[in-house]
Amino acid sequence: MGSPRKPFWFLPFFCVILTILHLTPHSKSADDFTTIVYKGCAKQTLSDPTGAYSQALSSLFGTLIAQSSKAKFFKTTTGNGQTSINGLFQCRGDLSNVDCYTCVSKLPILIDKLCGKPIAARLHLFGCYMLYEVSGFAQISGMEMLYKSCSGTNIGGSGFEEKRDTALSSLGNGMSSSNGFYTTSYESVYVMGQCEGDVGASDCVECVKTAVQRAQVECGSSIAGQIYLHKARAKYWKDSGYNIRRGSRSGFLVIFMLFAIQV
Known part of the structure; x- marks a missing residue:
């Protein structure tokens, strides 16, 4: 009859180590391209008694998000006359269409959270940015x-x-x-x-x-x-x-x- 096998005393310890390694969060994640870089919010809020601006802004956001699944840059205008709003988004050139969409889709919520509803706003994440401005908003130099x-x-x-x-x-x-x-x-x-x-x-x-x-x-x-x-x-x-x-x-x-x- 052979000698009894030694107990695998190290298995519980080994399992604990594996569990710790599995649960330890990574220092960086694949979606860090959605980290905020900076924001710019106009001081003046939208005067919107009829809701026309809100409707135009919602339509603008929807269009920009939809386009981000198939383009890295898109610029458009929504609304009519004095209530029209110009806007655009751009993704970093090396992002995939999926990552571009993921990035851009976060921007309207973040803009609302960080800026509210000003007459103009701009928000940059690491992988994309979006800006909008009401018709007639004063322009600044491209070198600014x-x-x-x-x-x-x-x-x-x-x-x-x-x-x-x-x-x-x-x-x-x-x-x-x-x-x-x-x-x-x-x-x-x-x-x-x-x-x-x-x-x-x-x-x-x-x-x-x-x-x-x-x-x-x-x-x-x-x-x-x-x-x-x-x-x-x-x-x-x-x-x-x-x-x-x-x-x-x-x-x-x-x-x-x-x-x-x-x-």
Whole structure:
């Protein structure tokens, strides 16, 4: 008769470890592209005694959400005459149609929650943005800076700024044949640029180059930074310091700049 088998004393411990690993939340999730970057809300609320504006705004949101399942950019107008509302959405160029729809569909609820019902509002998530404005709302320059974010980590004196500037220069040049969205890298420095969907090719290049220059000036030797203009944006990051796909903002000093409101 053989000797009795030793009990599997380690199994409960092993199962506990597996359970902990399974339940531990991931530091980043696939839907981080819906994280809020910034908002801009007009100070003046909609005067809507007849409900015409609310109806036009609801119709606008519905149209934009529907279009986001098949396009990365769409611009339209709803309502009539003085009660018409202009609006658009845009998704990041590397998002799938499914992710674009997921991102855009969150925007109307968030706009209502964060802004209420002003005469104009703009909300940027990491993967998409939406804006609307009533007919006759004062326009601002496409070069107007709306928002900047620079990493709190600096690495001056290491040659990083030269590498970053080379990467940003490549970004400015690449935008000319990119159809409005371009991303590239140089020696572990990654860059991305995007223009609003209705901006012409030459204006897009100039707009992104302006954003690039602002990033260089505003962020200095920061390991990552992003600049949002009214009609374009540019960002850079080193290695894994900034995950463009998921939109990690770890270590960022966020500076909110509400877009210019003129009433």
